[in-house]
Amino acid sequence: MTIRVVVADDEPLVRAGLRMVLRPAADIEVVAEAGDGREALDAVAAYRPDVALIDIRMPCMDGLGVLRELKRRNLAVAAVMLTTFDLDDYLHTALAEGAVGFLLKDTPPRKLADAVRAAAAGEAMLSPAVTRRLVDAYIRQPPAAARAATGRLSALTARERTVAAEVARGRSNAQIARALGITETSVKAHVSRILTKLGLENRVQVALLVRDAGD
Structure with missing residues (x-):
């Protein structure tokens, strides 16, 4: 396409x-x-x-x-x-x-x-x-902001937290699938649920939130 x-x-x-x-x-x-x-x-x-x-x-x-x-x-x-x-x-x-x-x-x-x-x-x-x-921005992140980010991420399941952490590392769906031993379709589904639960629009915002939390 x-x-x-x-x-x-x-x-x-x-x-x-x-x-x-x-x-x-x-x-x-x-x-x-x-x-x-x-x-x-x-x-x-x-x-x-x-x-x-x-x-x-x-x-x-x-x-x-x-x-x-x-x-x-x-x-x-x-x-x-x-x-x-x-x-x-x-x-x-x-x-x-x-x-x-x-x-x-x-x-x-x-x-x-x-x-x-x-x-x-x-x-x-x-x-x-x-x-x-x-x-650098993460290193300078004030403790209150880190706590707030951690609180938001608590809405995710353990698997979703793992996928979110992989997203924050800049990995593609294919790379995440290989690392976790699941299908790309499953990764896409997890990412979609993560975005919905956190009220975010895209993977970059997920990565920023994870980094704010220090994960």
């Missing part, structure tokens, strides 16, 4: 570069481009892509605003944020608003295609620099 992608960035050369990087991937098709946040929303509504690559800083509406509006309009798309600014405020806000990935614009071409595939599969893709910042 071809993964349909919308690319949103206010720089035409960046959009052209992203399209060129993704063109060799036979399973990925860029179906539309957008030069600002409003155009990004219109493109997602019109083309219903599987994945949207969204720049954090754009005119009319920035990437964070696009995420909020996508949620408000109930437009289902896996949003991967692109930026040259690996700032904590952007990172945490974007993930809290439902982004499934956060990549710096210097991400190698192959990693960009992998990120699109991971996002389309409902998995997470973070640049190494972003992962380091998440770890």
Whole structure:
């Protein structure tokens, strides 16, 4: 199945570069481009892509605003944020608003295609620099926040806690299935129940909660 992608960035050369990087991937098709946040929303509504690559800083509406509006309009798309600014405020806000990935614009071409595939599969893709910042944030996490996260995770069964911990390690459904000796279908079912019980939207948010709890 071809993964349909919308690319949103206010720089035409960046959009052209992203399209060129993704063109060799036979399973990925860029179906539309957008030069600002409003155009990004219109493109997602019109083309219903599987994945949207969204720049954090754009005119009319920035990437964070696009995420909020996508949620408000109930437009289902896996949003991967692109930026040259690996700032904590952007990172945490974007993930809290439902982004499934956060990549710096210097991400190698192959990693960009992998990120699109991971996002389309409902998995997470973070640049190494972003992962380091998440770890640093966990180390600085105040005790009260850790207790609150632990309390939320207590709603999960032992098996669901194990699956959630594997998700926090960045493992795919296939990798989790192999590690636990169960089927991918079972892993998907566990992840779905975890999201429902915790009131979360995606695997990245599960990973953040697990790390907050110190698991």
